[in-house]
Amino acid sequence: MSVSEATDRPEADLGSLEFWGQPAKVRDRYFEWLRREDPISRHDPPEDLLGMTEQQRAEYWAIVRYEDIRRISRDPATFRSGDGVQFADAPPELLEASQSFLAMDAPRHSKLRGLVSSAFTPRQVARIEDGIHVHAKRIVEEAAPAGGGDFVELIAKQLPLQTISDLLGVPEADRERVMEAADLLIAAADPEVFGDRAPLEVLGGALWTLTEYATELAKHREQHPAEDLMTALVQAEVDGERLTHAEIAAFLVLLSVAGNDTSRHTTSHAMRALTLNPDQRQLLLEDLDERLPVAVEEFVRWASPVMTFRRTTTREVQLHDQRLPPGEKVVLFYHSGNRDEQAFEQPWKFDVTRNPNRHLGFGGGGPHYCMGASLARTQLQAIFGELLRVIPDIEVGEPELLRSAFIHGIKRMPCTFTSRA
Numbered sequence: 001m002s003v004s005e006a007t008d009r010p011e012a013d014l015g016s017l018e019f020w021g022q023p024a025k026v027r028d029r030y031f032e033w034l035r036r037e038d039p040i041s042r043h044d045p046p047e048d049l050l051g052m053t054e055q056q057r058a059e060y061w062a063i064v065r066y067e068d069i070r071r072i073s074r075d076p077a078t079f080r081s082g083d084g085v086q087f088a089d090a091p092p093e094l095l096e097a098s099q100s101f102l103a104m105d106a107p108r109h110s111k112l113r114g115l116v117s118s119a120f121t122p123r124q125v126a127r128i129e130d131g132i133h134v135h136a137k138r139i140v141e142e143a144a145p146a147g148g149g150d151f152v153e154l155i156a157k158q159l160p161l162q163t164i165s166d167l168l169g170v171p172e173a174d175r176e177r178v179m180e181a182a183d184l185l186i187a188a189a190d191p192e193v194f195g196d197r198a199p200l201e202v203l204g205g206a207l208w209t210l211t212e213y214a215t216e217l218a219k220h221r222e223q224h225p226a227e228d229l230m231t232a233l234v235q236a237e238v239d240g241e242r243l244t245h246a247e248i249a250a251f252l253v254l255l256s257v258a259g260n261d262t263s264r265h266t267t268s269h270a271m272r273a274l275t276l277n278p279d280q281r282q283l284l285l286e287d288l289d290e291r292l293p294v295a296v297e298e299f300v301r302w303a304s305p306v307m308t309f310r311r312t313t314t315r316e317v318q319l320h321d322q323r324l325p326p327g328e329k330v331v332l333f334y335h336s337g338n339r340d341e342q343a344f345e346q347p348w349k350f351d352v353t354r355n356p357n358r359h360l361g362f363g364g365g366g367p368h369y370c371m372g373a374s375l376a377r378t379q380l381q382a383i384f385g386e387l388l389r390v391i392p393d394i395e396v397g398e399p400e401l402l403r404s405a406f407i408h409g410i411k412r413m414p415c416t417f418t419s420r421a
Helices: 024-037 066-073 092-098 108-119 122-146 151-156 158-168 172-187 199-223 229-235 245-276 278-286 288-303 373-390
Strands: 040-043 060-063 148-150 308-313 317-319 322-324 329-333 410-412 414-416
Touching (some): 060 066, 066 329, 108 229, 122 148, 151 158, 151 245, 151 410, 158 172, 158 229, 199 245, 278 288, 278 373
Antiparallel strands (some): 308 329, 317 322
16 A cells, blocks of 8 residues: 555654665655655654763654745744754764854854855855866766776766865875765764774764864965865954864864765766656757756755754744644754655656756755855766766666665665777
């Protein structure tokens, strides 16, 4: 029986790793029921991997409809971020070091985001965008003779790695180490990743690597400025205030994760969708320059690379038939919002011509809307522009999914194409 036909609540635990190890369409059978029957539902605390006590773990409300996610995202006075934005509960010191202004409220959020924004000068953005196109061309040209391999390793991870490294001025010799640490921050909940170690140990080690590296790089750029974002960050000043080394380090952690994983996994999911929907690939190939910018929005909606963020109520608030008191944890399920039948016609149809496409892939709006949305779009247009021109017959196989309630990740995915010298 499908969820649409079911009268009783289907069995599922949104807080379990087992649930998030399933394909998106399988998970959405439960979200579909929630969107229709119980759009504001209360749940037990998510599965604990970080050794939190019962007192430190909170029950939460699941927000699954598109319009509710947008409303909450645009009302930071009622739904604050300063108590943490991750679905799972974590020690405060871990949040402070890893989430930067993402887990802050005004006025501190406004100050830090303003300082970081001031570092993204038109000259910096132009330099970054030029580099994206150069790297995309090189990545595909170097992959073309291979005839296949692991799509994630060969293509998807390469452009974000190079972009963020160029952005920050990370030397070539350090790039893999920095990105491996960023990967661990996202993947630490996956049993394959933490193995016989405690997830908190894996997270702590990765966070230490990135924080120490960022601090040393910031100190170096103070004495030896260069044409990169790190130099701009240490020099940024608004109303006489500058970023501390700790604030710069936390932002580098945020950028390494957000800038790496979102573009990387969107690339993988989009390639899988183009393989399974050859008619949509053909539409793109018929007029690539014209249709690709529109298609990229569908790539992001389809992938929904960031699946969850949380907020905390600051006052009593009414949501549908539920009255939430202050201090309640609410979790925004972006993937569910991007499959909401009330917001998207045929939401489970992959349609590269979908327009308008006001998806939640970069958040629901408001002060925490993704700062890197424009650069992510540039990366996706660049890499798919090269892929579909140079190796238009590329196809991918079944993906191995990351077990995570945060990032809709693909660990590995085989690909084949006609080898081109």
